[in-house]
Amino acid sequence: MDQTSEMIGAPINRIDGRAKVTGQARYAADFEVPNPAYAVAFQSTIARGRIKSIDVSEASMQRGVIAIITHDNAPRLYRVSMDHNPGKPGQTYLPLQDDQIHYAGQYVGIVVAETFTQARDAAMAVKVDYEEQTPVLSIEQAMGDAFEPAKMGRDDKAANDRGDPDQALASAAIKIDQIYTTPEENHNPMELSATTARWEGSKLTLYNATQFVYGSRSVVSTWLGIPEENVRVIDPYVGGGFGCKGSSWPHEVMAAIAAKMVRRPVKLMLSRRQMFGCVGHRSRTIQRVALGADHDGKLSAIIHECTSQTSPWKDQFVESATKQSRMLYSCPNVRTIQRLVPINGNTATQMRAPGHATGTFGLEVAMDELAAAAGVDPIELRLRNYASKDEELNLPWSSKGLRDCYFQGAERFGWNKRNTAVGSMTADGMLVGYGMATAVYPTNQQEATAKIEIKADGTASVKTAAHDLGTGAYTILAQITSETLGIPVGRIEVKLGDTDLPTAPAAGGSQTSASVGSAVKVACQKALASLKERASADENSPLFQIKAKELAVTNGRIFAAQDSSKGESVADLLGRNGSRPVTAQGSAAPPSKPGQDTPVTDPEAMEKYSKYAWGAQFAEVRIDPALREIRVPRLVGAFAAGKILNAKTAHSQIMGGIVWGVSMALLEHAIHDPVKGHVVNANLADYMVPVNPDIRQIDCFFVDEPDKVVNPLGAKGVGEIGITGVAAAICNAVYHATGMRVRELPITLDKILAV
Numbered sequence: 085m086d087q088t089s090e091m092i093g094a095p096i097n098r099i100d101g102r103a104k105v106t107g108q109a110r111y112a113a114d115f116e117v118p119n120p121a122y123a124v125a126f127q128s129t130i131a132r133g134r135i136k137s138i139d140v141s142e143a144s145m146q147r148g149v150i151a152i153i154t155h156d157n158a159p160r161l162y163r164v165s166m167d168h169n170p171g172k173p174g175q176t177y178l179p180l181q182d183d184q185i186h187y188a189g190q191y192v193g194i195v196v197a198e199t200f201t202q203a204r205d206a207a208m209a210v211k212v213d214y215e216e217q218t219p220v221l222s223i224e225q226a227m228g229d230a231f232e233p234a235k236m237g238r239d240d241k242a243a244n245d246r247g248d249p250d251q252a253l254a255s256a257a258i259k260i261d262q263i264y265t266t267p268e269e270n271h272n273p274m275e276l277s278a279t280t281a282r283w284e285g286s287k288l289t290l291y292n293a294t295q296f297v298y299g300s301r302s303v304v305s306t307w308l309g310i311p312e313e314n315v316r317v318i319d320p321y322v323g324g325g326f327g328c329k330g331s332s333w334p335h336e337v338m339a340a341i342a343a344k345m346v347r348r349p350v351k352l353m354l355s356r357r358q359m360f361g362c363v364g365h366r367s368r369t370i371q372r373v374a375l376g377a378d379h380d381g382k383l384s385a386i387i388h389e390c391t392s393q394t395s396p397w398k399d400q401f402v403e404s405a406t407k408q409s410r411m412l413y414s415c416p417n418v419r420t421i422q423r424l425v426p427i428n429g430n431t432a433t434q435m436r437a438p439g440h441a442t443g444t445f446g447l448e449v450a451m452d453e454l455a456a457a458a459g460v461d462p463i464e465l466r467l468r469n470y471a472s473k474d475e476e477l478n479l480p481w482s483s484k485g486l487r488d489c490y491f492q493g494a495e496r497f498g499w500n501k502r503n504t505a506v507g508s509m510t511a512d513g514m515l516v517g518y519g520m521a522t523a524v525y526p527t528n529q530q531e532a533t534a535k536i537e538i539k540a541d542g543t544a545s546v547k548t549a550a551h552d553l554g555t556g557a558y559t560i561l562a563q564i565t566s567e568t569l570g571i572p573v574g575r576i577e578v579k580l581g582d583t584d585l586p587t588a589p590a591a592g593g594s595q596t597s598a599s600v601g602s603a604v605k606v607a608c609q610k611a612l613a614s615l616k617e618r619a620s621a622d623e624n625s626p627l628f629q630i631k632a633k634e635l636a637v638t639n640g641r642i643f644a645a646q647d648s649s650k651g652e653s654v655a656d657l658l659g660r661n662g663s664r665p666v667t668a669q670g671s672a673a674p675p676s677k678p679g680q681d682t683p684v685t686d687p688e689a690m691e692k693y694s695k696y697a698w699g700a701q702f703a704e705v706r707i708d709p710a711l712r713e714i715r716v717p718r719l720v721g722a723f724a725a726g727k728i729l730n731a732k733t734a735h736s737q738i739m740g741g742i743v744w745g746v747s748m749a750l751l752e753h754a755i756h757d758p759v760k761g762h763v764v765n766a767n768l769a770d771y772m773v774p775v776n777p778d779i780r781q782i783d784c785f786f787v788d789e790p791d792k793v794v795n796p797l798g799a800k801g802v803g804e805i806g807i808t809g810v811a812a813a814i815c816n817a818v819y820h821a822t823g824m825r826v827r828e829l830p831i832t833l834d835k836i837l838a839v
Contacts, residue, residue: 091567092797095732099573100321100558109321112293113278117349120280121150121196123342124203125335125358126210128190131219131428131761132396135183135192135212143195143209148202150346152210154193155180159341164306171299171590172331174364175431177397178307179334180341185214186396187429188761189361191334196342196350219428221761223370223393230391230423236402236439244410244476247417249376252385256376260453261387264373264446265828266405266811267753268393269366270359271435272768275323277363278353279336281343286310288340290317295330296590297549297583303332308340320581322553322591327434328363329553330592335362360754360766364433367392367403371446376417381458381465383415388447392432394424399431405443408524410476411694412447413469418476428761434592436744437804440525441811445748445829448521448812453825456506462520462816463490463499463700474694482693485724485789486522489700492787493722494520497702506823514706514715517821521812523699523723525805527794528595531673532603533586536565536611540663542640542655544569545577546607550600551591552580555803556733560597561604563730564797568608570637571654586669594697594801597729599672602796606670612637615666619657626650672796693793697800699723701745701809705817712822712833716746716814717780723805724789727798731786734802738784741806747774749811750830 103109140152158180164173179191192212197203220226232242253259280291288310294300297317305312322329339352354362369392376385388409394400406420435441455465467490473480494500502518503509509516534548546565552558562576579585588600616632619625619642627635627644636645643651658664704718721742728734751772755765765771784806791798811829819825824836 091563091573093728093731094563095730096559096563096573098556098559098733099562100552111275111321111323112280112291112319113351113353115280115291117280117282120349120351121198121346122200122203123194123196123339123350123352124207125191125194125338126207128185128188128192129760130185130214130216131188131221133185133214133216135185136215137213138193139211143206146202146206146209148198149195149206150198151196151342152193153180153342153345155182161307161337162309164303169302169306171296171303173303174331174333174433175395176399179338189430191338194338194342196346219761221428221756221758223368223391223425223427226425226427230425233400233402233422233424236404236422240404240407242402242422243420245419249385249387249417249419252417253374253376253387256384257379258377258454258457260450260457261374262450262453262827264371264449266369266442266445267829268368269435269748269752270754270771271326271328271363272359272773273324273326273328276354276356276359277329277333277335279339280349280351281339282349283343286314288315290315290336290340292317292319292336293322293329294319295322295325295551295553295592297581298587299590300332300336301583304337304340307337317583318581319551322551325553326436327438327592330434330590331364333363356768357766360763361430364431365754366435367432369403369405369442371405373446373450375450375454377454377458379458381454381460381468383413383469384417386415386418389421391423391425393427393429395431396426396428398426400424401432403432403442404439405446407439408443409447411474412471412522412524414471414475415469436741437525437807440808441748444521444523444808445811448809449815449827452519452816452819463494466490466522477694479692479694482695482794483726483789483791484698485787486698488787489698489722489724493700493702493720496722496783497720499702506820511706515709515821517705517817517819519813519815519817519820520700520702521809521816523701523805523809525594525697525808527598527695527697527800528593529598529674529795530589530595531671532588532599533669533671534600534603534607535586535667535669536607538569538611538615538654538666540655540658540665542653543575543577544571545579546604547579547585548588548600548603549582549585550580550588550596553591555596555737556730557596559733560601560729564601564604565608568605569612571640575640594803594805597799597801598795598797601729601799602672603670605796606672607668610668610670611666614668615642615654618661618666622657622660624660625657626652695794697723697725697805699805699809701813703813703817705814705821707818707821712836714750714818714831714833719782721784721806722787723784723802724787725802725805726789726791726794726800728786729797729799734786735784737802738806739782741804742782742784742810743774743779745807745810746779746814748807748829749814753830
């Protein structure tokens with residue numbers, strides 16, 4: 085593509101697409117290393133107890149086995165301080181260090197062999213004798229041990245109060261006070277988690293499936309007790325993550341241990357079954373949502389309490405399902421509380437829209453119940469409680485296009501055709517229901533750095549340690565570079581995912597575009613300024629002594645802005661100067677971080693706004709009146725997410741989130757053996773996710789929402805908001821169709837059987 089003007093926002097195709105569909109893209113397990121060995125981990129079959137003995141005699145005699153590593157011969161590992169570490173371990177319990185068993189599926193050892201098949205077969209031959217204890221396998225069993233974590237997320241307190249919600253609820257004309265539950269869910273990216281470890285002397289290289297190479301480097305080096313600079317982590321392509329690759333998990337350091345012990349590179353890839361429980365999950369939640377309102381539906385009280393599970397060692401990842409209840413609606417009396425309950429399971433972790441995907445289910449179904457009780461249209465109820473500012477922080481919004489989402493989404497969906505009477509709509513012999521819910525997700529940004537290089541051949545390169553999980557980061561960063569430098573996208577190389585590149589945050593929290601995109605823009609502006617200065621100072625250039633600010637660059641040509649005939653190609657300019665490339669490095673950070681060189685109009689003003697992306701979800705369901713089979717033929721989502729950096733990839737992200745919302749509403753849940761604790765549906769045959777016939781028409785679009793302060797690009801991120809509100813909208817539609825209110829996900833047909 086030769087056009088460079090107005091590239092930001094253009095729906096161009098993904099520049100990494102060809103490499104992926106032709107097999108040129110290298111994932112963590114694909115990298116070639118000399119003379120590799122293969123590792124397979126074997127796991128505990130009990131949920132609580134201790135290892136009495138491990139019999140490896142049969143396994144060690146099998147063909148090709150090189151080593152078997154257990155707590156008896158594994159090297160010592162070191163704990164990671166969570167206070168001063170850029171990355172974080174998925175679990176704080178160190179693998180292969182003692183004989184204690186805390187959950188079913190806990191790693192007990194590793195077999196290393198010449199081939200994967202040999203390692204797998206030998207791992208199955210290892211015999212472990214346990215001293216078994218009675219495990220705690222559900223939140224309900226240990227509710228008496230619930231505790232409030234020190235915080236949820238980066239900074240938020242677990243409990244938050246304003247006003248007197250108990251008194252307001254007690255005196256309210258209309259009260260909703262119900263329990264809503266969401267199940268444990270599992271990430272299932274196409275690429276299995278994998279690590280290829282290679283030692284060269286004291287230097288370790290990890291080809292690691294991760295969403296955060298710098299975090300992985302920091303955690304693994306700490307676990308091993310070696311200098312951080314001795315570890316390099318490489319992962320240019322990530323085959324999906326959804327959060328399970330955002331933290332560092334035991335298999336990463338286990339691969340490094342194995343490679344060190346056998347003195348060869350080692351490849352360790354998890355099986356699909358091991359992806360259930362070994363790399364985190366979305367925690368089950370039990371939510372109490374209580375709403376108090378007057379007869380018109382105006383809120384006077386919101387109480388949202390969430391209890392979720394954690395591991396026996398009380399790792400404090402929190403499925404922060406109460407956060408949106410603090411700010412989404414205008415209400416003078418609000419209380420939110422998060423609690424954790426330790427059970428014999430692995431630590432939960434972030435999963436697409438952590439907290440908000442689960443929390444919007446509880447809050448938005450409760451709001452629908454309030455609308456029904458007050459006799460108010462669900463959209464009208466939300467407008468009557470529309471928050472003109474963030475009442476939790478007492479800050480104005482950086483921008484808020486939520487009203488437009490309601491109005492435009494309702495028009496596209498045909499909400500005005502909804503008969504308000506429950507069970508009154510039918511089509512083709514099926515019960516028809518319409519439901520809606522609000523979508524919301526915070527706008528996040530962290531410090532990032534990027535390096536730009538303009539070369540003598542007229543091409544440019546972008547280098548940063550960010551990741552593309554399939555979200556389109558390669559393409560978006562090329563678009564920002566193209567528009568800023570005036571170089572066509574096809575002449576821009578983007579390099580990602582390597583700790584030898586400038587620092588970038590984890591790919592998660594919908595923050596890559598805002599964080600890394602802003603840094604790329606800063607670096608481009610610096611490089612462009614240097615290029616113009618070079619032209620102005622070159623006696624042999626037709627632009628000699630023309631002020632740099634009076635020059636422009638487009639399509640690889642630098643010229644006088646007032647006289648475009650006066651100029652030359654960038655290649656000619658740099659060729660005369662020894663073909664030295666123009667390089668620049670730029671950083672961007674939230675305004676509270678030091679050292680920011682982001683050119684913003686008013687940095688102090690940015691700290692005085694609350695920043696969120698917004699949306700409205702609409703769902704139509706059709707339900708067989710006898711069999712109660714549920715179908716979702718139509719979904720509409722309207723979103724306000726600031727500046728959209730690529731209309732095509734953004735649309736794809738939102739659509740993917742909505743599909744996952746359907747899956748969350750109707751299908752997904754991990755089922756644990758009630759005695760042994762392991763996940764019994766740990767495969768993609770029994771763990772249900774949507775297939776093509778399950779997904780019909782999805783109409784998702786963006787409303788115009790300029791934002792001058794959220795970040796230099798005006799982008800809010802779209803990777804996660806698409807899932808929020810979908811489950812609630814479908815649940816509300818099921819109620820409209822049947823009159824049966826489901827408060828426990830997933831909505832299976834047994835929950836709406838007519839009595």
